[in-house]
Amino acid sequence: MKVIKFFNASMMPALFLAVLMVGCDNSTDADIDPDAPEVFSTIPMNNQEDVERNMVLEIVFDEAMDAATMNNSTITLQQGSTTINGSVDYSGTTATFTPENVFAAQTDYTATISTGAKSSSGVALSNDYEWSFTTGGNSEQLEAVELGTAGNYVVLAESAITNNPTSAFTGDLGISPMAESFMTGFSQTAETGYSTSDQVTGRIYAADMVDPTPSNLTTAVENMATAYDDAAGRTAPDFVELYTGEIGGKTLTPGLYKWSNTVLITDDVTFSGDENAVWILQIAENVTMSSDVSITLTGGAQAQNIFWQVAGEATIGTTSHFEGIILSMTGITLNTGASLNGRILAQTAAIFDANTVVAPQ
Structure with a gap:
């Protein structure tokens, strides 16, 4: 042990400070700026x-x-080792990252904000900020809605079917519990247990016709209500409030969609998926399609696998074309010259005006 020979009390403070400095590493603390910005919260x-x-x-x-530091270099998202493309926006104290494509179902993602992000005064984050989340939705094929015997009709309504000629229907029409008199504009010809019309390639059925038509219609109407409840009751939606309900000009991939408001179709819409793909669209209010727009199916997608569960009214604009099966709680209206490939299943009335309605094959 070495002894300091020339020691006096005046040397104590300096020696004590030297020992402290040798024994402590303050480099980490020195790197942290007390004025560094922090992440207050994230969604998700x-x-x-x-x-x-x-x-x-x-x-x-x-x-x-500093808005200039809020970009795709400082805010990134990855699924495993794959970088997810998207756009970054910034306003006030909030940055957003909008993915270029929808997320995969049941998949883990990790988001990172790097130290390249700086405050408006130029101070950087002290450390990279990272967080993870897992998507919901259906990783397996969504099951189609079972229509039961309601699927035997291209149009099925409970209170009225009103037609302004001349329309063209391919498939059977049914009304129950109301009588045939609540079906107008068809110039029906009575047969045993059904009627025919020059506007219908198929048969017309009503609750006041001879057996077994009334009981068949009762079952079909019950099945229609069950199908509506099935579609409305599906859980774990893939997409919630997508595009805030304005889906005009968009391409929809298979999955379960949920909106708490009215869905607007102001421009052409594409449903893209294979022949087994299923779409269920849960709409808490109305669905309104503008005039002269169309729904197009690509990749083998089929109208029989697209289910529009509408709590309000469904209205198809003049000369527009619609695809899919409409399950409406309130009513369905096709304006002049509109066409539909699918089924119209209304728990109240269905209204037509020189339309073309074809049951899906």
């Missing part, structure tokens, strides 16, 4: 599950940031 939250597949990521900072 860290480790959140069942995240909607159309989720827009939101990052809220505890102070205003």
Whole structure:
């Protein structure tokens, strides 16, 4: 042990400070700026599950940031080792990341904000900020809605079927519990247990016709209500409030969709999927299609696998073309010259005006 020979009390403070400095590494603390911005909250939250597949990521900072540092270099998203493309926007204290495509179902994602992100005063984040989440939705094929004997009709309604000639229907029409007199504009010809019309390639059935038509219609109407409840009751939606209900000009992939408002179709819409793909669209209010727009199916998608569950009214615009099976609680109206490939299943009335309606094959 070495002894300091020339020691006096005046040397104590300096020696004590030297020992402290040798024994402590303050480099980490020195690197942390007390003025560094922090992430206040994120949407989705860290480790959140069942995240909607159309989720827009939101990052809220505890102070205003330099907008020039809010970009795809500082805010990134990955699925495993794959980088997810998207656009970054910033306003106030909030940055958003909007994915270029919808997320895959039942999949883990990791988001990162790097230290390249700086506050408005130029101070960077102290460390990279990282969080993860898992999407919900259906990783397996969505099951189609079972229509039962309601699927025997191209049009089935409970209170009225009103037609302004001349329309063309391919498939059977049915009304129950109301009588045939509540079906107008067809110039029916009575047969035993059904009627015919020059506007219908098929048969017309009503609750006041001879047996077994009334009981068959009762079963079909019950099946229609069951199908509506099935579609409305599906859980774990893939997409929630997609495009805030304005789907005009969009391409919809297979899955379960849910809206709490009216869905608007102001431009052409494409349903893209193979022949087994299924779409169920849960709509809490109305669906309104503008005039002169069309729904197109690509990749083998079939109208019989597209189910529009509409709690309000479904209205198809003049000369527009619609695809799919409409299950409506309130009513269905096709305006002049509109066409539909699918089925119209209305728990109230269906109204037509020189339309073409064809049951899916």
